[in-house]
Amino acid sequence: MMTSAEIRKKFLDFFVSKGHTIVPSAPIVVKNDPTLKFTNAGMNQFKDYFLGNKKSPHARVADTQKCLRVSGKHNDLEEVGVDTYHHTMFEMLGNWSFGDPANPAAGYFKKEAIAWSWELLTAVYDIPEDRMYVTVFEGDEANKLPRDTEAYEEWKKWIAPKRILLGSKKDNFWEMGDTGPCGPCTEIHVDCRSDAERDAVAGATLVNNDHPQVIEIWNNVFIQFNRLKDGSLQPLPAKHVDTGMGLERLVRVMQGKHSNYDTDLFTGTIARVEAIVGKKYSAGDGIQDVAFRVLADHLRAISFTIADGQLPSNTEAGYVIRRILRRAVRYYYSYLDYKKPLLFQLVPLLAAQFKTVFPELDQQADFVAKVVREEEEAFLRTLEKGLRRMDDLMSALRGSAAKLLPGSAAFELYDTYGFPIDLTGLIARENGFTVDQPGFEAEMQKQKDRSRAATAIDTEDWMVLVDNPLVEFVGYEMLETNTQIVKYRKIKAKGKESWQLVLEATPFYAESGGQVGDTGILHSNGEMISVLDTRKEHDLIVHFTDKLPSDPEAPLIATVDRSKRKATEVHHSATHLLHAALRKVLGTHVAQKGSLVNAGELRFDFSHFAKTTEEELSAVEALVNEKIRENIPVVIRQMPKDEALKLGAMALFGEKYGDVVRVVIIDPDYSVELCGGTHVGATGELGYFKIRHEGAVAAGVRRIEAVSGPAAEAFLSEQFIQLRAVREALKNPPELSRAAETLVAENAELKKKLEKAEAKQLAQLRQQLLTQVQTVGGVAFIGEVVEVGSVDALKKLCFDLKSGLAMLPNTPLFLAVLAANIEGKAAVALLVDEQLVATRQLEAPAIIKQHVAPLIKGGGGGQKTLATAGGQDTSHLAEVIAAVRNLLAAK
């Protein structure tokens, strides 16, 4: 039996023998494509070739591509692991031909693609012919699409006609979007059922019918049309082949298994999980078996995505990773009864398994495991919190007859505390409750509607002014150029209208590699239009503006905001110097994990396992500043990627296949990086470099915030001004920090002394008041206007009378009222004996509100035995005392 590694290798070897170049898998995380967060098909990294934006350096290419699918019509995250053949992360084997009308012999089309598919499957992989079916596009009159007779004829050379099935537009016609390159495809299906089953039901009837044992393994797409906005099809001059074969399914067929999880791609992980949790996987439909499959699947998605540079987070792509990871935790927590971090323990095994295919995981295995562990621990804490909250909710409802947990409560748990709904249901059932599921769904829908409404963007069609333009970025050399609009479109978001423009030649740098997009001005016939931002869409440079020139076709002068660009370049070059310095000081394990470069500062995230010490940061700063003073010229060169790597260039994540790269060299022995950004001419332009802050952003990831150039100057001078102000405030002491410490300590001591003195004064006042006790209506009464410094002191004084009054002989009941003028405002405190409250309904807050507050023009309240009041009028304090006294006498 062939191992998965052999099967993968035979695929690649086979296409090498057919003149293909093998390219590495693109990262699973996608940059510069607003429509896509993750690579979800083998063709993603070649999109620009199909769209005609770019020309491929090789006509024939093959690879195995890491893909991730978590949503879409055929792949819902919640379904993965429930069945035996859907995955979040999978490998797509593919072979491509990029047609070139100028050199048709370099590529190939249907004839070769079909013949080679057949050869590989039958001669190399030995899959029996009588288990295979192929489908061919039947045509679609409504869409004016012809039947793919060409593919049909090619297949007839190899396979019995009864095994060639016709397929509908849904299954056998492939389109990237509503417009653009498209074409018919032909799929190869394999029937893996037993002979008895195959005799009973004809395989042909099960093709494309979601049968778990009759599965599609290979799709060959023939891109031959371009669909226009009006729906019509134009034949493409350059025809392409785009194929994809899921490795996991292929291996399952070759190894004769009924489940992808029984192949050697997954059995290692499952065995390790069995050993850790002490339970057995039995390949069945039970929830425990689902849990094993979920872990085996999700581990791959999480590990490879983190290795490609995407950390779990609460937005966008990072959030997808977090969700996958949490789903895995949920399953082992609930169904394998394992309450500790588990996934991270599996990372080394997976890394070793894929060491030769996707070495990036093995190279960062420690880092990935650390990130996963941290994330697991965080979620387990969240679960604990949720469990506590659930207990509260249920004990509040315990008395109710229905034992129904309201949907709003379940949603609150989910939405605010991150507590998964299925776990809520599980625990509710264990406690004899049910969850109002429809109520939950309704709340969820409300949230979705709200979010969607807030982000609704209405994008109109591109208005194309120039066909097949020469779009070019000229901003490396100049900051101003004559140009014109090539196409534009209107965007509506949150009731605001804005415009996106594509220019023929543009000096505007589009946000990329952490460097922010340029801003500036477009001059058109005396009109000035502000460019608010510049961003990339695939390889298009899109300018964001708030209006459109009155004549869109008029020539333009495009001018970049020079000072902002300059300050940004300073920070970009500083980032390279910093990166190199970190590797020199901390070690070569330092790898870039994220970067932000703008006019005001730079932010650099990198992998490192300990806090960077003061000494290390100083050393980094010193090294960068030394390189600045050396005034090293910044050399930028285009060269083949291999040559750049030989030079020691740090290959950053986010690089796709493509031969020529741009390399930024600041002293070949110091810093060599692949980079598309803009830079200063020589390091001396940075002037000075200063780290402002260092901290952690995630497990094993540190962040440095720093400034250079004018921003550094401004930062230092601001710090200096502050320091001078402090120094002056402290009367220029010889040792500033000591003086400040002494001052703080002295201040605390004085405060304490003052408090003591005030307390003593209050004690004296208290003694004095206790000698002035009168008896009113059989109650010991103190009523006095006093002089104290604060409302708190008055309250304390009044409260302290309690112990003295309680000790008076023969007078078990007491009442005290004190009034004071505090900084021009009236303050009153009233103390009532507990028994007095009970027997005569003399509640302090009531007295305060009804009898005291009106006299001082204010309000008040408190507890039954002690209440306070405040007011603006201090002229009736004596009357307050009299009023309370009269009230006591009357009761």
Place this chain on the structure above:
RNA sequence: GGGGGAUUAGCUCAGUUGGCUAGAGCACCUGCUUUGCAAGCAGGGGGUCGUCGGUUCGACUCCGACAUCCUCCA
């Protein structure tokens, strides 16, 4: 980008219509007790209640902005 929640002692958290003299447990310090496993008793220190504004006689509490963290949705 849009919601929800949180921020109180070194740590984990209470604090119910605005007015309890800002609290508990753990940790810390002192003393007592005790030769034993997460010891007991008594006493004590420690707080700009995230920041800044506002409302009010009075704000930990209400309102607004900001910051940080958690969480869901897009």
